[in-house]
Amino acid sequence: MSVPAQAEKVRNLASIAGVRSNQLVGYGLVVGLDGTGDQTSQTPFTIQSIKNMLLQFGVSVPADTNPQLKNVAAVMVSASLPPFSKPGQHIDVTVSSIGNAKSLRGGTLLMTPLRGANGQVYALAQGNMVVGGYGAQGASGSSTQVNTLTVGLIPNGASVERSVPTPFDHGQYITLDLNTPSFTTAARMARAINQAAGPNTAEPMDATSVRVTAPAKAGQRVAFVSFLENLEVNPAAPRARVVVNARTGTVIIGSNVRVLPAAVAHGNLTVTISENPQVSQPSALSGGQTTVTPSSSVSAKQQKAHAFVFKPGTSLDSIVRAINQVGATPDDLIAILEALKKAGALKAQLVVI
Structure with missing residues (x-):
């Protein structure tokens, strides 16, 4: 299912090259x-x-x-x-x-x-x-x-006490640098500028930069940039990504994360070993010595494994809902996501910080 496009103004998507602090x-x-x-x-x-x-x-x-x-x-x-x-x-x-x-x-x-x-x-x-x-x-x-x-x-x-010169009012062109590099967004931005300001006004240079022909006079250039900043562009959908903070157990899942058909069973195995040493005391006048004999008890407990079945194209809401229903912890969620990634079923970039 495609993500609906939402128009953004150019000023929220890009900045002018050379105009910086x-x-x-x-x-x-x-x-x-x-x-x-x-x-x-x-x-x-x-x-x-x-x-x-x-x-x-x-x-x-x-x-x-x-x-x-x-x-x-x-x-x-x-x-x-x-x-x-x-x-x-x-x-x-x-x-x-x-x-x-x-x-x-x-x-x-x-x-x-x-x-x-x-x-x-x-x-x-x-x-x-x-x-x-x-x-x-x-x-x-x-x-x-x-x-x-x-x-x-x-x-x-x-x-x-002193101003810093900028290349804003020099040259024939101004360059718009995208905040998030994307070939799709750069192409759409150039297309929107050409539709509003005339053909061949803007040209995408790469995934980050769009070169725009601008007026030579400073006043006209300011008005032209103001016009560009208020144009609306449909940016590319963000890349599907899952960010995991292993130290704090925080997991952030993007809204466009999808999974392929997969089944995951996750459970915990707890092994407990207890030491209870016993003292052996000989009877009186027997000539024996008091000794300590070891006594160990080992027990293993495995919690009930939770099985998750994900259908093709399962979305973020379905993943979170299934995990919350069985009371899984953030550590459980991290383990499930890593298992999906290794199995090739997670259609997203898994980033561990």
């Missing part, structure tokens, strides 16, 4: 902590950073001085620079401790340059952090904690 990272200092910062005796890089910072403000710390600060923590700052970001706009940043600070709650991040993969500075981060958690510790050493206290967020905490 860029990762930024930087090293900085968080100050103003309430005694929960780095233990500077164990984190020499924190002391070095403090000395370098103070030197920029004209404060010289003697080389043989080791300030024992508890309100400072060395951190790594990370952010994602969205496409088309312009100087002056703000982005969120994440601050993570790299030393042995106990908590960043209540701290303030000092101005930190954020660099891209090419080493250039694209944003400057600074501000008060929001830490989604709390912790408390008593004098006896007992403590409690909710969430992670060494990672914080600064909403709009970085200002963009």
Whole structure:
């Protein structure tokens, strides 16, 4: 039985090649902590950073001085620079401790340059952090904690200083990259664009990319991409797949999974071995010795096997219903699916994670 097609907009199926976010990272200092910062005796890089910072403000710390600060923590700052970001706009940043600070709650991040993969500075981060958690510790050493206290967020905490050029407004074409590679979806998308924008406007390049002829002017190209994003395409049906998490016993079965005619019997065999040593005590004045004699008992118990008969084209609902009726566990379901796969009766990809 075929799966009914459901139209999706192009913007939900593909993205424009080259229009992407860029990762930024930087090293900085968080100050103003309430005694929960780095233990500077164990984190020499924190002391070095403090000395370098103070030197920029004209404060010289003697080389043989080791300030024992508890309100400072060395951190790594990370952010994602969205496409088309312009100087002056703000982005969120994440601050993570790299030393042995106990908590960043209540701290303030000092101005930190954020660099891209090419080493250039694209944003400057600074501000008060929001830490989604709390912790408390008593004098006896007992403590409690909710969430992670060494990672914080600064909403709009970085200002963009440099924009990243994109190939969006260059060249004769734009390329639509499918989120899920599929030859069928690529062909259908190109056909829908040609029907709406004219013949030979779009051409599928492979299972991932569709090349589209676009206007040269930036304003016209923006309007054209907006038009493309709202076109509706019937994507290809997803591949039949069964995902099994062997650690947690979680099984996810796609709605289009089918099986060939098969019969599966599944049961459990439990073998129990008990040791009951006996003490042999000789009678008085017999001259014998007390000894321990082994005594073992072995029992085997086999649960009633459950037989499952699947007809041709049996669907997900039928499989789950049959297994639930006999009270099978997730482990039983995993064993049944593996047996069907080995027998060649499972018409789906079995993925074990």
